[in-house]
Amino acid sequence: MWLSYVSLSSRSYALQNELFAKPNSPPPRRAGRTREPFGRLDADAALRERLLGYCRLHPGDIWNDPEAGHRVGVLDATKSDQVAEIVGEDRPCLLVNDPPYNVAVGSANTPSLSKQGIGAYMAFSDRWVRNCIDVMGESAHFYVWLGADVHDGFQPLPDFIIMMRDMPGLSPRNLITLRNQRGYGTQKNWMWVRQELLHYVHGSPDFAVTYTDIPKILRGYYKTVNGKRTENLERSRSENIRPGNVWVDVQQAFYRLEENVPGCYAQKPLKAIERLLLTSSKHGDVVLDCFAHSGTTLVAGERLGRRVLTFDVDPLFAELSIRRLENYRKTGRTGWQWHNPFPEMEGACDAAGTAGPHR
Secondary structure, three states: OOOOOOOOOOOHHHHHHHHHHHOOOOOOOOOOOOOOOOOOOOOOOOHHHHHHHOOOOOOOOOOEEOOOOEEEEEOOOOOHHHOOOOOOOOOEEEEEEEEOOOOOEEEEEOOOOOOOOOOHHHHHHHHHHHHHHHHOOOOOEEEEEEEEEEEOOOHHHHHHHHHHHHOOEEEEEEEEEEEEEEOOOOOOOOEEEEEEEEEEEOOOOOOOOOOOOOOOOOOOOOOOEOOOOOOOOOOOOOOOOOOOOOOOOOOOOOOOOOOOOOOOOOOOOHHHHHHHHHHHOOOOEEEOOOOOOOOHHHHHHHOOOOEEEEEOOOOOHHHHHHHHHHHHHHOOOOOOOOOOOOOOOOOOHHHHHOOOOOO
8 A cells, every 4th residue: 555346247256256265275276376476575675675676767767658658757756846747748637646654564664664753744745745736637636545543543544634624726525435355353353444545626627427347236216207206226327336435346456366466565456546547537638646556557547548647756666567567568467466577586586585475
């Protein structure tokens, strides 16, 4: 979580049965290895040092995609000149951001996923949000994923919401909750399965209605229309329900899904990002993502015909984003599952003892 729906078709049911029907049994064996080649890339200094040698970008660099016009950079979202540089003359109508949550994830306080004082974190948040406002279009959607540390007064979610009250030109539109299929917790607490997505707007941007894969099964809610008594299914534009602000049909990424990018902690589901692009932008529009991480927004834009400007302060994640796009164009696959995104060092991870466990 930088600090893609579960279909009701028979194919998806089969996938669900394969993955989850026997929760106490080990996952089915397949040809080849079925675990990620390494653990969290932000937490393994020695592995990072080796992988950085394969990165084509250095701090301050921007890669210009010759095919679709995407841009990927190694930039700092808190630096206004760097944000302005990657945006150029473009004015994005959609901004999707997944910043660090200010939580020490898995008891690891790393430079990429760090835990700091709330004052410092809010100063960081204020800077990057204002930089986004400076470059966004006159009418634009602004989405930000954020977390809440239960061990620290649920910060930074409430602090961030209060901060956003003073942001010029941004108005709150919704608070979306994505429900994970897999979570964590103890016998003395509720399972922690939620991810929060804040939605703001600048001006009056368009919004397109989309539908989930979940069929409408409840009848009722009768109303007279043009003298005829009708019920809600008769008046519907689709046999499926619209997504509300609680999403229960999106599977989080993990090592058995094609879209998985090994080493990227809590990458956002491709389906969730594509939903934002479909509802809050049009074909050919420019989308800005200031925290690239695993490159999900970049791949979503490529699939849906949006031009994505994205960057990360870490060269390793900028490289992974570019590789993920190139891999998608070459193979049609949205990620690597448990396979190594750095095939040039295949086997080196195991030799160094850096292979990670099942997630």
